[in-house]
Amino acid sequence: MPTPSHLKNPLYFDFRAARRVPESHAWPGLHDHPVVDGGGAPGTPDAVPVVDLRDPGAAVVARVARAAEQWGAFLLTGHGVPAELLARVEDRIACMFALPAADKMRAVRGPGDACGYGSPPISSFFSKCMWSEGYTFSPAALRGDLRKLWPKAGDDYASFCDVMEEFHKEMRVLADKLLELFLRALGLTSEQVAAVEEERRIGETMTATMHLNWYPRCPDPRRALGLIAHTDSGFFTFVLQSLVPGLQLFRHGPDRWVAVPAVPGAFVVNVGDLFHILTNGRFHSVYHRAVVNRDLDRISLGYFLGPPPHAKVAPLREAVPPGRTPAYRAVTWPEYMGVRKKAFTTGASALKMVAAAESDDADAAVHQPLVLSS
Numbered sequence: 001m002p003t004p005s006h007l008k009n010p011l012y013f014d015f016r017a018a019r020r021v022p023e024s025h026a027w028p029g030l031h032d033h034p035v036v037d038g039g040g041a042p043g044t045p046d047a048v049p050v051v052d053l054r055d056p057g058a059a060v061v062a063r064v065a066r067a068a069e070q071w072g073a074f075l076l077t078g079h080g081v082p083a084e085l086l087a088r089v090e091d092r093i094a095c096m097f098a099l100p101a102a103d104k105m106r107a108v109r110g111p112g113d114a115c116g117y118g119s120p121p122i123s124s125f126f127s128k129c130m131w132s133e134g135y136t137f138s139p140a141a142l143r144g145d146l147r148k149l150w151p152k153a154g155d156d157y158a159s160f161c162d163v164m165e166e167f168h169k170e171m172r173v174l175a176d177k178l179l180e181l182f183l184r185a186l187g188l189t190s191e192q193v194a195a196v197e198e199e200r201r202i203g204e205t206m207t208a209t210m211h212l213n214w215y216p217r218c219p220d221p222r223r224a225l226g227l228i229a230h231t232d233s234g235f236f237t238f239v240l241q242s243l244v245p246g247l248q249l250f251r252h253g254p255d256r257w258v259a260v261p262a263v264p265g266a267f268v269v270n271v272g273d274l275f276h277i278l279t280n281g282r283f284h285s286v287y288h289r290a291v292v293n294r295d296l297d298r299i300s301l302g303y304f305l306g307p308p309p310h311a312k313v314a315p316l317r318e319a320v321p322p323g324r325t326p327a328y329r330a331v332t333w334p335e336y337m338g339v340r341k342k343a344f345t346t347g348a349s350a351l352k353m354v355a356a357a358e359s360d361d362a363d364a365a366v367h368q369p370l371v372l373s374s
C-alpha cells in the first residue's frame with residue numbers, strides 16, 4: 001500500500017488527503033457563542049458598518065469614527081483599488097498555494113522568523129492546529145523572499161511579484177488616506193493632522209507586511225478552525241476575503257460572532273492593538289477569527305500596517321481627555337509582541353498589561369507619542 005502523502009513529510013499536513021478532522025485539528029469551545037449574519041440592512045444592530053470613500057468627506061469621517069469606536073472594524077468600499085487588480089491578486093495567491101508541498105516547505109517560517117510559509121506566529125501558543133496554511137512576506141522586499149518558493153524564478157514567480165508590487169503600491173497610498181481619516185475621526189482638524197505628521201511621521205514611517213491565508217475545504221467544518229480568535233497587533237489591517245465568507249467579528253452584549261458578508265471588491269478594515277493604544281482606547285482593536293467551509297477553499301489576504309520596530313507608540317496627546325493622563329504606556333511593536341506572548345501563556349490581556357496606572361494629575365501627563373529614535 002502506498003504511503004499516504006501527508007505522512008511523507010511529517011512537517012506537512014496534507015489537507016487535501018484528510019477525510020476527517022483528526023484530534024490534532026479539533027478545537028473545543030467553537031460553538032460557545034452564537035453566530036449571526038453581519039450582512040443585514042445598514043444600521044441594524046448586527047450589520048457590519050460600511051464606509052464608502054465616494055461619499056462626502058464629512059460623512060466618511062463620521063462613519064469611520066462610529067465604526068472604529070463601536071466595532072473596531074468596517075467594510076471599506078469605493079476605495080479606488082481596481083477590481084481587476086484584486087482579481088489578479090487572488091488568482092496569483094491561489095497559484096502560490098497550489099505549489100507542491102515540497103516547494104512550500106522550502107520557504108517554511110523558522111522559529112522567531114517574521115516571514116515564511118506555514119502556520120501564522122500565533123499558532124505557537126496553542127496545542128491544536130488550525131485548518132489553514134499561510135505565507136507572510138514583506139512587500140517592500142518580496143523578490144528576495146519569493147525566491148524560496150520559486151528558486152528558479154520563472155513566469156509564476158515573475159507574475160506573483162509584479163502583481164503584489166502593483167497591489168502594494170496602491171495599498172500604501174490607501175493606507176495613508178485611511179490614517180488621515182482615522183485622525184480626522186478622532187476630531188483632529190486638517191492642520192492638526194499635518195502637525196501630528198510633521199512631529200511624529202506616523203504615515204511616512206508606517207511599514208506594511210502581507211500575510212496570505214489558505215483555508216482548504218474541510219470535511220467537518222464545525223470541529224475545525226481556520227484562524228484562532230485574535231486581535232491584530234499593529235495599527236490597522238486591510239483584509240481582502242475571497243467570495244467565500246469566513247471572517248467573524250466578536251461583539252459583546254450579548255456575546256456573539258458576527259459573520260462578515262463577502263462583498264465583492266470590499267476590504268475589511270480591522271483596528272489593531274497599537275492603534276488602540278495610539279488612540280488611547282477610543283478606537284478599539286477587534287477580536288476576530290476565520291472559520292472554514294465544507295465544500296469550498298477560501299483565500300484571504302491581510303495587509304498589515306504598523307510602526308517601524310524602533311518607534312515607541314503611546315497615546316496621542318489629542319486623544320487623551322483634558323485633565324487625564326494617557327491610559328497606556330509607550331511600547332514598541334516588538335515590545336508589545338513580547339507582552340502579548342506573556343499574556344497568551346498566562347491568560348491575561350496584553351492591552352491591560354500595558355495600561356498605565358490611573359492618575360488625574362494633568363501636570364504629570366508625559367505624552368510620548370510615536371517617537372523615532374535612530
Ligand SMILES: C=C1C[C@]23C[C@@]1(O)CC[C@H]2[C@@]12CCC[C@@](C)(C(=O)O1)[C@H]2[C@@H]3C(=O)O
Pocket residue numbers: 114120121122123136209211230231232233234302304
Ligand atoms: C505584521 C504581522 C502581524 C501578524 C504578525 C506579523 O508579523 C505577520 C503575520 C500577522 C498575523 C496574521 C495571522 C494572525 C496573527 C495574529 C498572526 O499570528 O500572524 C497576525 C499577526 C498580528 O497581527 O499580530
Ligand SMILES: O=C(O)CCC(=O)C(=O)O
Pocket residue numbers: 211213227232239241246247288289290299300301302
Ligand atoms: O481570513 C480572514 O478573513 C482573516 C484573516 C486575519 O484575521 C489575519 O490574517 O490576521
Ligand SMILES: [Fe+2]
Pocket residue numbers: 230231232288302
Ligand atoms: Fe487578523
